[in-house]
Amino acid sequence: MPEWVKGSIDGIPAKAPYGTSLLHAARALGIDIPTLCHHEGLPPDGNCRLCLCEVSGKLVASCMFPLRDQGFAALTGSAKVMDARGFVLYLMLNRAPKSPRLIRLAHDYEAYGARVDPRFPLDRDGCVRCGRCARVCSLQASEAIDLAGRGPGRAVLAPFGRPPEDCLGCLACALNCPTGRIAFQDDGATRRVWDRDFALVPCPACGERRFTKEQLGHLGVESALCPECRRRAMAREILAADSVISYKARG
Amino acid sequence: MKLAKTLQLSPSRCIGCLNCVLACSSRDWADHYPAPSKINLVFFKDGGQVPITCFQCDNAPCLGVCRTGALERAGSGVLKVDPTRCVGCRACVAVCPFGNISYSLAGKAATKCDQCEGSPRCALSCPSGAIRYVEDEDIIRERREAFARSLKAAGDLL
CATH class of the missing domain: 3.10.20.740 (Ubiquitin-like (UB roll))
Known part of the structure; x- marks a missing residue:
């Protein structure tokens, strides 16, 4: 070789x-x-x-x-x-x-000469069946969605077409869809994607809701503090210790 | 031999001018715009402020959860994000115990401090010496001197 x-x-x-x-x-x-x-x-x-x-x-x-x-x-x-x-x-x-x-x-x-052909009987749902969302999802160790079916009926689906049990609600699928057709709603308290509702866990210190319970559980994160409050807690420790921090990196 | 360098933050010297935050944000943005800064100042109502940025942990949780290889440890030991490989799952943001990595919607990737690849803007812009980019040797010497001073203060017990 x-x-x-x-x-x-x-x-x-x-x-x-x-x-x-x-x-x-x-x-x-x-x-x-x-x-x-x-x-x-x-x-x-x-x-x-x-x-x-x-x-x-x-x-x-x-x-x-x-x-x-x-x-x-x-x-x-x-x-x-x-x-x-x-x-x-x-x-x-x-x-x-x-x-x-x-x-x-x-x-x-x-x-x-790209154009829409009116004779085409395909479902114009905005999905080009590229499977990028499914590949992104498989990385989260959840594989909540995947391409299913064959021929014209092929589509990205959650198992049995029901709200996916393994979905973490991380929205990486929606973020990586090249046509932007994966719909989600996030009103700051709940998140809805793939017809499933996710409750966002409030930060115990400031109430900010950033992650779903499933995300934190999957990653084994114990502290539900939001990133800003975690930073604040660390800063408080540093201040209390009155120490000089060396940012270890051998730059 | 080129000595290894370290970003050193001394909160007691920080005057809270936010120069570091502005300098950091100007790296990825044409303008000074604090929100996407990778170094942050945490202010406390009861006095004091602490500049805080990525610790480049040895056993980094963010590196452990990144499945696409977007987070990598550079030869210098600094953890860097390759934005083209980031899929935006935000697992790194969720696991960082110190809140020092964030997700940029504009950049469509996680962003974190990579010490400006060897010339940190925060250190260059800090007027009070709270943030310095120094050789490891200097830090060790300072620690030694501080320890010696504390011994001196304690008297000649030794």
């Missing part, structure tokens, strides 16, 4: 550590490849297909295409690639015609 692979991306000579994804190699060269479901902190899943590129005449999802062959020749903007991405955008716009991000992408890539 060679340590480095050499080749070219859009004709620009490229050298990358063996197994680097084409997406990362291209971005390192300053070549922009649009992505929706990619997140640096998550394992690649290749669901949205927006990052399609051409390698040796074949279309590949660049986010999970590892560079392993010497002399690879990747194209990120060939006619074939633009066509394919246009089709992907067209399909996704039929799911989420109102997503600002998709509309912007369709505008940027005017050549894609």
Whole structure:
């Protein structure tokens, strides 16, 4: 197994550590490849297909295409690639015609001819089935939601379509949805997401409600104090000890 | 050899001018805007104020709960957030025992003190020496001297 692979991306000579994804190699060269479901902190899943590129005449999802062959020749903007991405955008716009991000992408890539097809029988619920929310959720050790079903009926669901028992109410799914369709409400006392209500635990000192009971329980946090009050408690200790604190870091 | 440096905070020297907070906030923001500052001054009604920021714990709870690798310990020992990897679950905010990491909605990532990668703005802007960025050697010497002074004060019992 060679340590480095050499080749070219859009004709620009490229050298990358063996197994680097084409997406990362291209971005390192300053070549922009649009992505929706990619997140640096998550394992690649290749669901949205927006990052399609051409390698040796074949279309590949660049986010999970590892560079392993010497002399690879990747194209990120060939006619074939633009066509394919246009089709992907067209399909996704039929799911989420109102997503600002998709509309912007369709505008940027005017050549894609992205449009909503009135004949499409799909549920226009705003979800493009990229599964980014489910991947984020699986990291919280809860896996409260996941992609379920097949074909046109595939959707992100909580088990049995009921309010998810394992949900922590952390809202990371909603925050990472590329189309912003995961609805939640937070009125400062309760939080509602995936049809489930979460009571926010009040800080015993100031009453500020920041986290759900499930979040604190999952993380094993004993103190329900809000971060500001924890800081205050620590500061009080420091003041009482009248000590000099060394911030240990070997900077 | 370059000696390791440490951010040192002496609350008794703090005059509460908030320069550190403003200097810190100007790093990520073009303007001075205290809210996103990573160093904070805690004021007490009965007198006194304490500048407080991330302790860069050895056994850091935030590092333990981060599942995406967004929080990393740099070679210098400082804990840093890679904003591109943060998914915003806020577990780190919930577990920090000292409230020294926060989540920035604007930056869509957790933010914390990384000691400005070697030239902390808070220390540079502190007029009273309450926040200093000093070599470990100096701290040890100071402690030694303080101990010696306390011995002297206690008399020649030794």
